[in-house]
Amino acid sequence: MDDVPAWNEDKRGLFSVKSAYRVQLEVQRRNSSSGIATSSRGAIMGEREWKSLWNLKCPGKIKHFCWRLAHNSLALRLNLQGRGMDIDTRCVVCSYQVEDGSHLFLHCKQIREVWLALGIEKEREILCGTRSAAEMVSECMHMEEHKKLVIITLLWNWWNERNRRREGEKGRSVAELAFITTSQVHGFASVNARMSHSEPATRHRAGRWTPPERNVIKLNIDGAFCPRRKTGSWGFMFRDFEGEVIAAAAGNMP
Numbered sequence: 001m002d003d004v005p006a007w008n009e010d011k012r013g014l015f016s017v018k019s020a021y022r023v024q025l026e027v028q029r030r031n032s033s034s035g036i037a038t039s040s041r042g043a044i045m046g047e048r049e050w051k052s053l054w055n056l057k058c059p060g061k062i063k064h065f066c067w068r069l070a071h072n073s074l075a076l077r078l079n080l081q082g083r084g085m086d087i088d089t090r091c092v093v094c095s096y097q098v099e100d101g102s103h104l105f106l107h108c109k110q111i112r113e114v115w116l117a118l119g120i121e122k123e124r125e126i127l128c129g130t131r132s133a134a135e136m137v138s139e140c141m142h143m144e145e146h147k148k149l150v151i152i153t154l155l156w157n158w159w160n161e162r163n164r165r166r167e168g169e170k171g172r173s174v175a176e177l178a179f180i181t182t183s184q185v186h187g188f189a190s191v192n193a194r195m196s197h198s199e200p201a202t203r204h205r206a207g208r209w210t211p212p213e214r215n216v217i218k219l220n221i222d223g224a225f226c227p228r229r230k231t232g233s234w235g236f237m238f239r240d241f242e243g244e245v246i247a248a249a250a251g252n253m254p
């Protein structure tokens with residue numbers, strides 16, 4: 001098993017981005033003194049890439065998820081087997097291939113369709129060329145800011161989707177997952193613009209999403225139509241005051 005620091009940086013046992021960054025710097029310091037390359041692009045996450053991750057305008061829980069992905073600490077079935085557990089290593093979603101990070105996040109049949117629906121197929125292909133989860137997250141940190149957010153939000157949603165399915169819940173469609181991801185990224189930009197007053201979310205035609213008051217659920221409905229292809233899509237989503245998705249559905253119009 002790799003030398004990965006245990007999470008004990010916070011007195012209350014809570015994750016914070018700042019403390020994660022401090023731990024990461026310590027890991028790098030230890031690795032470089034033991035001769036393991038940590039800073040070159042294409043190897044594993046270096047200081048620049050971690051900074052890029054921690055500075056992203058999205059909730060800390062998504063950054064924490066990326067930290068765990070990069071350290072192979074997600075409970076992917078191949079990781080569990082690597083820790084000595086005697087388990088079925090087949091993918092939770094397709095039951096066909098071995099479930100490692102590369103398969104689950106980049107190659108599993110349905111997730112490939114979601115990457116395509118989100119218009120980030122080119123980025124998926126680039127990430128397919130990486131050799132480890134750490135390299136995948138590192139490579140992602142060199143992409144354009146908006147793409148980074150879409151990708152890590154998608155990975156996080158897909159991990160939650162995989163866990164829902166493992167618990168026997170009904171799977172969400174490609175259109176639903178793409179819609180949820182796009183809306184969340186839109187929400188991060190809106191919340192951030194509201195907080196910083198410096199980054200207007202002008203590229204989004206639907207305007208800014210603002211969270212509701214505590215204990216109030218907000219419903220957003222969206223639709224789009226492409227005249228050239230004569231196709232369209234629709235979606236709706238209920239979110240709470242923290243922007244957490246409570247329920248969502250989306251589909252295509254033929």
Ligand SMILES: [Zn+2]
Pocket residue numbers: 091092093094095096097103104108109
């Ligand atoms: Zn699969």
